[in-house]
Amino acid sequence: MQSYQKEYIENLRSIAERTTFGATEGLSFASWYQALRENWAYAAKLRVRSMELLRTEFRQSVDNLFAEGGEELTGLEEFAAALVCKGDYLDSGLYCTIHQALLSFYRTRKMQDGIIRELYFKGMGLYSQTRMLLGVEHPVLDAYDQRFRMCFAEAGAYRKFFDEIESEETKGYIIRAMANVSLGRFKNKSEKIGIVRHTIQVLGDDWYKNLAPGLPWERFLYLTHQQMVSGRSLFCTDFSPQDLADLMESSHVLYDEQIESMKRDGGTPNPRFYWPYCEMEYMCGLTAIQEMLGKMEMLIEQANEDDQSVDGMYAQITLPMSYCNILEEFANENFTERNFTDQHFVGRDLIWKKREYLQRLNERAFWYVSGLPADQGHAFYLNQFISSYIELDGCPPYDEVLLTVLGKCTPDIYVRSWVVAKVAVAICGAVIEEEPQIFDGVPIGAGAWAGGVPAWESVRGEAGVPAGESVRGEAFVPAGEDVRGTKQMRAALLRFVQKGAMLHDVGLLHFYHIHSIRNRELFQEEQELLRLHTYVGWEMLEKRKSTREYADLALGHHVWYNGAKGYPDEYRRTESPCRCVVDVITLASFLTRKMDSDGLSYRTGGALDEAVAEAVGEEGRRFYPPLTVSLQGRKLQENLREIFQNGVGEACRRLYDGTYYD
Amino acid sequence: MAEDRKRFNVSDGGYGNKYEDERGPKNGDGCGHKDADKRVGMDGSGGVARLLEENRKLREELEDAQSASKAKDVFLSNMSHDIRTPMNAIMGMTTIALSHIDEKNRVLDCLGKIQTASSHLMSLINDVLDMSHIESGKMTIHKEPFSLPDVFHDVVVIVRPQAEQKKQALKFEIEDIREEELVGDALRIRQVLVNIIGNAVKYTQEGGSIRVVLRQVLGGEQKAPVFEFVCQDNGMGMSEEFLTRVFLPFERAGNTTQSKIEGTGLGLAICHRLVVQMGGEIRVESRLGEGSCFTVAIPLEVQDIHENQKFFSGExxxxxxxxxxxxxxxxxxxxxxxxxxxxxxxxxxxxxxxxxxxxxxxxxxxxxxxxxxxxxxxxxxxxxxxxxxxxxxxxxxxxxxxxxxxxxxxxxxxxxxxxxxxxxxxxxxxxxxxxxxxGGKGSADCPGGADYGGKRFLLAEDNLLNQEIAIELLSDMGIAIEAADNGEEAVRMFAESKPGYYDLILMDIQMPVMDGYEATRRIRALDREDAADICIVAMTANVFAEDVRRSRKAGMDFHLAKPIDVKKIEEVLQKLA
CATH class of the missing domain: 3.40.50.2300 (Response regulator)
Incomplete structure (x- = not known):
């Protein structure tokens, strides 16, 4: 590797280390907070340096690659390899960029081995970027999946000329690429099974083995069986009898040994292999639904609640959430019994009988998540938790779940959302004084009261509500009613704004692997993917009763007021009853971004004046005019300066105390 | 009823003159009309019955006159949506072009669409005149070569924006079209199609669906093929009662006026008459509240183009x-x-x-x-x-x-x-x-992308401004132009050139010294190898059937209207290719 490449890798690790929020045990808040701010400030400097390295020396390397090849080629290949650590990608975007450059190089030179190898690596890099998007369905992601699939398909196409390929290593890439076409999302799951089935047949063909005896064929076969089992889906109606047989066969290959060993030793079965096996038995009709659920309950009850390993998270998060989702799916009236042969299936009755158990599962999973340390290594399971969480009566409401996971998994997003919320409430409070009617019709329903949303002293003061007095609100602000004249309603509105702003960026939880890139600016493809966080956030909030009213705030906060620019297309301002609140959060988010210094602290001095001037300059285009008018008020600006000065500290205090919601 | 209404056409002299003729001279000097004597019974025979009959007829005529007058009032107060359809396209495209003024391709595209819509608008402004012409028997159908894909594309360009505005699913399907280069009145065919589809868009609710199918039904060596155009929607439909008079002028369904849908009541009447004049038929099936299905079948001759349809050999x-x-x-x-x-x-x-x-x-x-x-x-x-x-x-x-x-x-x-x-x-x-x-390098098949570098035209045009415009437009296409100021000069320049020097002659008709017809006859009579084959295109401000006939008789190959239309020139060149 060249020196700049080593420096970049080093910076990358250092930035990742410094920007975690870290353990708080044994440290006072002041010490912990001080260290945090220093680390983030230092990381910001490293980022500047990393960008400089990319813009100058990396770009030069790529230019030299086509002119000279040789040393540059080796350096870049080693650089890309260093960006992967134990299967995890330290910088998957840069990884893909390097491999694209290498692929182009080999194409111009018509070097077949290089082309095939680079297609494989590029495909793996592209796949890693969407792997974290568990449970997210969107046409953009479907198209993205096709990109890595086409890379694998091209490399796998050389299987037809296997005997003409000299390099055994290249043959290995061809075989793995052929199997990897089955990665990613499939609308028709049977299609995925078909691809893997074909790969297993090839791997069992001695003709290929004889041509490349040195390849790890057993390992390839094991990986392919794993791909087969990952294609199982309990409620899929696409599977043919052959598909089910193949799935069962693969799960036998993978889990037979462990299960036999478990039976011999009488130990606790590991849920990570036992549950897929049980699921497959049910899918193939070997067990009844009650039996399958019973095994699931056994696995859940036997799991150690203090186990925070990957196995523990599987047992405490994946299993309970899957259990709840299975029962919910059975209760779905659209899902008919014709798909099952189980005579004991009772649909909604089953849900009714299990309701107390479901509540307990939800609560148990929630408390388990709450007890996890703030470590991004849990991101996969926490994403699964928030995607699968079913809001049942008596269970923690979804907004509390989201705020907890935000604080645990993405504390920087939590901090930022806190600041945006404070800014939004301040703007809203100022606008109510002058033009309260613009909030007519905003649905500030029961959600604004659930769980005791923190009543900031300033909010209570503005609302004119004496300390200690409880406040109740109406279902919505009736059109034409003067909100200013109704203190309770005003308070309710501000609470709605506050909670909505806290939740407006929850979609980023699914894109944290991109959002957390702090060592450089985002590539264009990453930006495109990240934009989906608005739609994903909307889906998350819209699905659950307690958060439904905030869904539009997640969807529309990046759309211009006049609709001329921004994203996503799905948000139409005139159709949203919360449009003015969306406008408030849009402006608050803009100001927060402008004032951002290093991702954790905000600029002081004349920075706010510049941000305000820029916002006012976009009045009527990007921002709703009454808001930009109020922004020019001195009192509001003083308020905002104070928020940018103290808001981060307040949010970090809550993270330190572990109180993500009130 | 049409004949009854016709009686009140001012151009025919109107009701008053006819009544005067029947009554006799205004001065009342005797009974100049022998029948008048009979009707008033002055000759003493059949008098009362005839008088009653005459009164009955007069009452009917009065009612008809009042009805027609009212219908015309309604027409005047309801602006034609047919005019607004292309107007919307023009205004919309103009707005888009202005907001993307620095994007040349975008602006060009918008201007092209404005051109299409404005030329259609011009033709539609003649709707009322057309109706008048039709009713008076003066409407003529021009038969000239045209490209069916081009006409259909023009129709799609005009109607699609309105359907998109109403979030309607507008789907076009082409079924088994074997001949695409046809002979007929492209303008009228386009008018009929735009009207029918425009109605479907207008009378279908937001989010509705419209399916348009174009197919070739008959054909073969003995018969001219019939091209069937079907437009089916799931809109408001029409009652059985209204279906009986849907093709009558000034007729509109009551529910459409109540729902304030704009219209004049002339569109379908014009369509019906045009289609009949083209030798075709138009029929409609409809159910109130469920939608309608219009079928237009027009026989069209196929151009006499002998082409080897198989350009490839199994690639x-x-x-x-x-x-x-x-x-x-x-x-x-x-x-x-x-x-x-x-x-x-x-x-x-x-x-x-x-x-x-x-x-x-x-x-x-x-x-x-x-x-x-x-x-x-x-x-x-x-x-x-x-x-x-x-x-x-x-x-x-x-x-x-x-x-x-x-x-x-x-x-x-x-x-x-x-x-x-x-x-x-x-x-x-x-x-x-x-x-x-x-070799895979070429630009996409979209308008304005062609290059005719190397071609040379002879332009016979006496008007210097028209000369200048033509030279500028055609030069942009890479075509070299040599101009003659009149027919005689054009003949001389052609005669003095080498065979094959000119690829095409653009011939104005009305010119001093020698007109276009005579110049063409003389060119065709020249004793040189390209005299009979060189393509001569007539350029004229008016495209009347009689002019087209005279042009062909003189030996001209194509007939184009002024001002010069680059697209039309391209079509001619593609046909020659």
Whole structure:
């Protein structure tokens, strides 16, 4: 590797280390907070340096690659390899960029081995970027999946000329690429099974083995069986009898040994292999639904609640959430019994009988998540938790779940959302004084009261509500009613704004692997993917009763007021009853971004004046005019300066105390 | 009823004169009309009965006059939606062009659409006059060569924006069209189609669906083929009672006026008369609240173009398309053109196929990317295929997309040809031919992209301003122009040139010294090898049937209206190619 490449890798690790929020045990808040701010400030400097390295020396390397090849080629290949650590990608975007450059190089030179190898690596890099998007369905992601699939398909196409390929290593890439076409999302799951089935047949063909005896064929076969089992889906109606047989066969290959060993030793079965096996038995009709659920309950009850390993998270998060989702799916009236042969299936009755158990599962999973340390290594399971969480009566409401996971998994997003919320409430409070009617019709329903949303002293003061007095609100602000004249309603509105702003960026939880890139600016493809966080956030909030009213705030906060620019297309301002609140959060988010210094602290001095001037300059285009008018008020600006000065500290205090919601 | 209304046409002299004629001279000097004597019974025979009958007729005529007057009042107070349809297109495109003023391609596209819509508007302004002409028997149908794909494309351009505005699903389907170069009145055909589809858009609710099918029904050596155009919607439909008078002028269904849908009540009446005059028929089926289905069947002659339809000899074309219907159509067209389609439905299969065939040294002749690629973006697939195949492989996009909007990104992705939908055989084959000839380099098959460098025209035009305009427009196409100020000079310049020096002669009709007709006759009479074959195009401000007939009789090949239309010139050149 060249020196700049080593420096970049080093910076990358250092930035990742410094920007975690870290353990708080044994440290006072002041010490912990001080260290945090220093680390983030230092990381910001490293980022500047990393960008400089990319813009100058990396770009030069790529230019030299086509002119000279040789040393540059080796350096870049080693650089890309260093960006992967134990299967995890330290910088998957840069990884893909390097491999694209290498692929182009080999194409111009018509070097077949290089082309095939680079297609494989590029495909793996592209796949890693969407792997974290568990449970997210969107046409953009479907198209993205096709990109890595086409890379694998091209490399796998050389299987037809296997005997003409000299390099055994290249043959290995061809075989793995052929199997990897089955990665990613499939609308028709049977299609995925078909691809893997074909790969297993090839791997069992001695003709290929004889041509490349040195390849790890057993390992390839094991990986392919794993791909087969990952294609199982309990409620899929696409599977043919052959598909089910193949799935069962693969799960036998993978889990037979462990299960036999478990039976011999009488130990606790590991849920990570036992549950897929049980699921497959049910899918193939070997067990009844009650039996399958019973095994699931056994696995859940036997799991150690203090186990925070990957196995523990599987047992405490994946299993309970899957259990709840299975029962919910059975209760779905659209899902008919014709798909099952189980005579004991009772649909909604089953849900009714299990309701107390479901509540307990939800609560148990929630408390388990709450007890996890703030470590991004849990991101996969926490994403699964928030995607699968079913809001049942008596269970923690979804907004509390989201705020907890935000604080645990993405504390920087939590901090930022806190600041945006404070800014939004301040703007809203100022606008109510002058033009309260613009909030007519905003649905500030029961959600604004659930769980005791923190009543900031300033909010209570503005609302004119004496300390200690409880406040109740109406279902919505009736059109034409003067909100200013109704203190309770005003308070309710501000609470709605506050909670909505806290939740407006929850979609980023699914894109944290991109959002957390702090060592450089985002590539264009990453930006495109990240934009989906608005739609994903909307889906998350819209699905659950307690958060439904905030869904539009997640969807529309990046759309211009006049609709001329921004994203996503799905948000139409005139159709949203919360449009003015969306406008408030849009402006608050803009100001927060402008004032951002290093991702954790905000600029002081004349920075706010510049941000305000820029916002006012976009009045009527990007921002709703009454808001930009109020922004020019001195009192509001003083308020905002104070928020940018103290808001981060307040949010970090809550993270330190572990109180993500009130 | 039409005949009754006709009696009140001012141009016929009107009711008053006729009544005077029947009553006799105004001065009342005797009974100048012998029948008048009989009617008033002055001769004493059949008097009372005849008087009653006469009174009855007069009452009827009075009622008819009052009814027609009222209908005309209604017409005047309700502006024609037929005029507003293209007006909306003009205004919308103008707004878009202004907001993208720095994007040349976008502006060009908008101007092209404005041109289409404005020329249609001009024709529609004549609706009222047309109706008058029709009623008075003065409407003539011009028969001249035209391209069915071009006419249909024009129709799509005009009606699509309105359907999009109402979020309607407007789908065009082409079924088994075997002949596309026809002879007929393209303007009137376009008028009929725009009117019928425009009505479907107007009378279908937001989010509704409209399906337009074009098919060739009959044909063969003995009979002229009949082209059937079907427009089906799920809109408000019509009652059985209204269906009996739907093609009458000034008739509108009560529910449409109540729902404030704009209209004059003339559109379908004009359509009906035009179609009948073209020798066709128009019929409608409808159910109130469920929708309507209009079927227009017009017999059209096929142009006498002897072309070898099979331009290829079995070359393979990779078709990447997941929609079965579209696949069938594309494959049929390709086979007709002598190509062998190889179909895959998924992007990964396309990649596999291309990689394998390139390795084996028998890469496909071209690649066609459809709209349904099983979730993949066409531009992503194109980029991947382009990387695999390199520069030489033509990759075409077959799509309903707005090409100018996506052209920049598409070309960068590696697409070098575009075939618009609805899909016609000639466009598909022409696009593949063009790219194959260029070696995959050529620009997409979209208007304004052609280059006629090397061509030389002789322009006979006495008006200097018209000369200047023609020279400027045609020079942009790479054509060299030599101008003559009158017919005599044109004949002299042609006679003095070498055979083959001029590729085409643009001949004005009305010129001093010698007119266009005489100049053409003299050119055709010259004793030189290109005198009989050189293409002579008549240029005239008015395109009347009589003028067209005279032009052909004089020996001219095509007849174009002034001002000079670049697209029309291109059509002529393509026909000559």
């Amino acid at each position: 393979t074309v990779l078709v990447v398309e997941n929609d079965a219907g579209q696949v069938e159509k594309i494959c049929g067209y390709l086979r007709d053109g002598g190509l062998r389609p190889q179909v895959v439905g998924k992007s990964v299969d396309a990649v596999t196929f291309l990689t394998e065939t390139l390795y084996e040294g028998n890469a496909p002749h071209a690649v066609l990317l459809g709209e349904d690629l099983d979730g993949a973006y066409a531009l992503d697939v194109a980029a991947c295929l382009r990387q695999i195949a390199g520069k030489g492989l033509p990759i075409l996009l077959v799509s309903e997309a707005d090409w100018p909007q996506m052209e920049y990104r598409a070309v960068r992705a590696g697409i070098n040809g575009f075939v618009p939908c609805p899909l016609f055989r000639s466009r598909l084959i022409s696009a593949i031919r063009g790219l194959a000839a260029d």
